[in-house]
Amino acid sequence: MTPLRPLIVTMGDPAGVGPEIIARAWSTLSDSAGSLAPFVVVGDAQVLKAHGQPVEAVLSPADATSVFGRAIPVLHHPAPAQVTPGMPDPANAVAVADWIERGVDLVLSGEGCGLVTAPIAKAPMYASGFRFPGHTEFIAELTADVPFSGTRGPVMMLTAKDLRACLVTIHVPIDQLPELVTGERVARVARVVHESMKRDFGIAAPRLAMAALNPHAGEGGAIGLQEVKVLRPAAEALRAEGLNITDPLPADTLFHEEARARYDAVVCLYHDQALIPVKTLDFWGGVNATLGLPIVRTSPDHGTGFDIAGKGVARADSFIAAVRLASEMASARAAR
Ligand SMILES: NC(=O)c1ccc[n+]([C@@H]2O[C@H](COP(=O)([O-])OP(=O)(O)OC[C@H]3O[C@@H](n4cnc5c(N)ncnc54)[C@H](O)[C@@H]3O)[C@@H](O)[C@H]2O)c1
Ligand SMILES: N[C@H](C(=O)O)[C@H](O)COP(=O)(O)O
Numbered sequence: 620m621t622p623l624r625p626l627i628v629t630m631g632d633p634a635g636v637g638p639e640i641i642a643r644a645w646s647t648l649s650d651s652a653g654s655l656a657p658f659v660v661v662g663d664a665q666v667l668k669a670h671g672q673p674v675e676a677v678l679s680p681a682d683a684t685s686v687f688g689r690a691i692p693v694l695h696h697p698a699p700a701q702v703t704p705g706m707p708d709p710a711n712a713v714a715v716a717d718w719i720e721r722g723v724d725l726v727l728s729g730e731g732c733g734l735v736t737a738p739i740a741k742a743p744m745y746a747s748g749f750r751f752p753g754h755t756e757f758i759a760e761l762t763a764d765v766p767f768s769g770t771r772g773p774v775m776m777l778t779a780k781d782l783r784a785c786l787v788t789i790h791v792p793i794d795q796l797p798e799l800v801t802g803e804r805v806a807r808v809a810r811v812v813h814e815s816m817k818r819d820f821g822i823a824a825p826r827l828a829m830a831a832l833n834p835h836a837g838e839g840g841a842i843g844l845q846e847v848k849v850l851r852p853a854a855e856a857l858r859a860e861g862l863n864i865t866d867p868l869p870a871d872t873l874f875h876e877e878a879r880a881r882y883d884a885v886v887c888l889y890h891d892q893a894l895i896p897v898k899t900l901d902f903w904g905g906v907n908a909t910l911g912l913p914i915v916r917t918s919p920d921h922g923t924g925f926d927i928a929g930k931g932v933a934r935a936d937s938f939i940a941a942v943r944l945a946s947e948m949a950s951a952r953a954a955r
Contacts, residue, residue, distance in 0.1 A: 624680065627735070628659065629719050629736045630666070631662075632712075632737075632738065634928060635923025636923060636928050636933035638667050638669070656949065657683050659677060659682075660691060661696060663696065663697050675690035675692055680725055680731050705927075705929055707743040707925065711743075712744045712749060716744065732946075733946070734914055735917050736754050752790045753789075767911075767913045774811045775908075777920060779904050780904065781879050781880070783884040784896060785887060786890060787804055787886060787887065788888065789890055796832065800845060800889075810862070812884050813862050814911070824863065826883045828873060828882035828886070829866065829886045845867075846866075865882070870887070874896040902921070903934055905920030906918070906919065915948045919938045
């Protein structure tokens with residue numbers, strides 16, 4: 620099989636742990652040529668150089684393959700404001716968004732096989748006028764006009780070990796869930812997940828589970844009506860379409876080892892219903908992936924870690940797992 624093009628890594632907030640986990644990940648992965656796609660970083664080369672690894676500015680992702688064994692290849696796009704680890708500056712937020720847009724463009728052009736995004740911090744991005752909740756919605760907007768055969772996302776998936784938890788709603792207040800958890804929204808997410816399990820994970824016959832919203836799946840309507848009125852009808856309609864998906868199941872018994880063995884992915888209804896089990900199962904190895912887009916995109920399961928940025932203690936495990944997963948997903952897409 621033809622070798623993959625490089626992965627495109629975006630630096631994220633330069634004041635966060637992104638630069639140091641990229642440097643640490645490179646020192647681990649630089650001799651993995653062949654088994655994993657190499658990566659090239661879109662960001663400020665000077666910021667990366669501060670983390671003790673060789674850095675080499677390149678002119679295109681194509682240069683990354685020959686450089687990756689000896690240095691971190693960087694497509695240098697300078698941060699406009701001074702970078703102080705742990706001290707985010709909204710003046711750099713526009714550059715952070717530009718790095719993401721550049722990264723998406725490089726994957727769409729075919730110069731990169733997938734995108735791995737180091738963490739951004741929402742507050743400084745919002746302060747600069749960034750109008751998206753996070754990477755997920757921004758990247759969906761950037762790829763909205765690109766043809767895509769299948770149900771279009773974005774769907775956020777958090778994965779660790781054998782758990783793939785996919786979100787129907789993301790960064791919304793809990794009191795909006797009864798209004799937002801609709802049959803249409805659940806069905807669209809389930810279709811995206813079903814198609815992604817085949818496209819991105821090579822699972823020919825995906826088994827999906829659906830989490831209930833209410834305790835004990837609503838206890839037949841005695842503890843809430845979403846399961847009776849919304850979720851079970853949606854599951855029945857999806858099964859009629861040919862998807863293998865359960866009725867809404869009590870979330871408290873969905874995530875233990877034996878339960879996880881019964882499904883390939885679980886459709887969860889809100890952020891913490893998915894993220895607590897994933898980050899509890901393996902905080903250091905968890906990965907955030909965006910499904911249902913024309914490009915592969917992954918990200919570590921943690922944020923910018925401003926409290927430890929620049930102190931040399933940030934772990935690169937999740938970032939390395941995100942690189943591995945993006946490489947695997949890109950390979951699965953290339954093999955189809
Ligand atoms: N992929 C992403 O872009 C992403 C993911 C999650 C959160 N965020 C954003 O990051 C910002 C900070 O979020 P938060 O404080 O809720 O979570 P966080 O993950 O940044 O930090 C939570 C705790 O985990 C620690 N931690 C984080 N990464 C670590 C690493 N690599 N090694 C060791 N310890 C680590 C931090 O020191 C902190 O104590 C917020 O704006 C949030 O929205 C971004
Ligand atoms: N909910 C995500 C997590 O905790 O990993 C995080 O906010 C990242 O969201 P984006 O990938 O949309 O930036």
